[in-house]
Amino acid sequence: MGLLIPGFDYRRVPVADGVSLNAAVAGSGSPLVLLHGFPQTHLMWRHVAADLAADHTVICPDLRGYGASDKPPADADATADADGAADADGAAYAKRTMAADIVALARALGHDRFALAGHDRGALVAFRAGLDHPAAITHLACLDVLPTLDMWDVMRGTTAAVGFHLYLMAQPPGLPERMIAACPDDFFGHFLDLWAGDPGAIPAEVRTAYLDACRAAVPSIVADYRASAGVDVDHDRADRAAGRRLTMPVTVLQQDWGAALGYDAAAMWRAWADDLEHRTVGYGHFMAEEAPADIAEHLRELLAR
Template sequence: MSVPLPTSFTYRTIDADGVRINCAVGGDGPPILLLHGYPQTHLIWHHVAPRLATDHTVVLTDLRGYGDSDKPRPGQDDAEYSKRAMARDQLLVMRSLGFDRFGIAGHDRGGRVGHRLALDAPDAVTALAVLDIVPTHHAFGHADMTFGLGYYHWFFLAAGNGIPERLIGRDPEFWITARMTARHHGGTPFDPAAVAEYVRCFSDPAAIAASCADYRAAAGIDLRHDEADAGRTIACPLLALWGEHSFVGRTYDVLAAWRGYAGDVRGRALPSDHYLPEEQPELVTTALRDFFSS
């Protein structure tokens, strides 16, 4: 069972300075890089990418540690999974494809990678869309009991001593499907073939370890990078989309949060929970096309 992209999309593996990144490329026109979140792969965009490819060159990748990309073994401080390292992978992928300047749309973790890439390589990123997130630094800086209960997985996955790796590894399918079904609100159902692909990829113990390192990095080295960049803002236009039924939509003034980190911020809520590209693909496509064409 698989969720194939149209045959106009071609798969390739690109060496990003020793880390092999799985990607698919299709369409023609101004380039857009689509980045996925946790616990998924590039296939979260399987509805959206073909629509965008009618007037853009669309690049979908698996972040390092996820999908069929390489999964470097985490070191002591999890620097291998800092958003800075993950963003550099994506910059090298786009350069390898011949794109020095490009737009980015990132959902969940992919939005955090896009945020870091827009800061570290401002000349490369023409526009950034972030889906259903507020900045990591803002989220931790405003953490309370509501945040702890709503985003308990941030703390669980960041725990040390192999605890989340061992527990998730006992039943990765349950973990993934429980996370996803709890964050869906009546839009387009998840494609069973896409879910099967998420489970296949996430059943690799190296993927579980990498994703935990991703979250530990967010609570450690990423925050240090963010604090070192205090006062810097994203130079390019930023579009924020979020689910009106999601934790983000119910908890934050999303546009106000992002205005502390970017100068040109726009966006709106969509009738969705967390997984906007799968639950409301037509609305997401329209919003992204309008934004990247403006």
């Protein structure tokens, strides 16, 4: 299994037909699920999780398609809607499906209601869980991301070059997978280098673990991103039209993207969340590794609301 979070028990939990998630669990008290981003695994939460396990039951899974969790083919199943029914035109890596995984994981571990925090891709899964499963999510934190629909709205012109990977992996199946598989360490390592405010926050052995995991998951990682250019946009657009909002306390922590890309991130999040605490932070993208004590404190403040 590779690197582990010290002091955490590891479990393999079935969450859907043919799909089990690898999850690290520790602590006691009110449950908190932490979802990782790209190009990482649950290990990105190692410092924060250990801190919060002092007074919470902390669950750190690898998302479907990542790390040691199962990686079904992109067309393997339909997505579950907000009521648990399936959309016939869904994709296995729609955030709706991945959010349903997390709710099923928590329930399998004995938690019908839980707090949820996600970073990057995991934040998109957390956002979708908050919309689709409001009775299950008590508190929600999203780190350094915009909701999918808003992200595509602001990516335009030359500034969109920073998100070239979004466009690459949105292409039809075949070419993106072959291109990335030809030099996976260069591709995934590029983002570990570019997005780190403090490169020392990701030590060599953790970087190696991330690259090993990504190298083994190219098709599913591409499928995750491809879904965000298709079915995920459809789901967000339908929710916006219907006026669905996040009703639980929400904390969003972001770098100052707006200064570079010319938009008001806080206003975008206010359009989705009734009870929002939006904070601009001075860390790099990998903030849970660069400033774990601060991130743990932000999450404790959220859980106290």
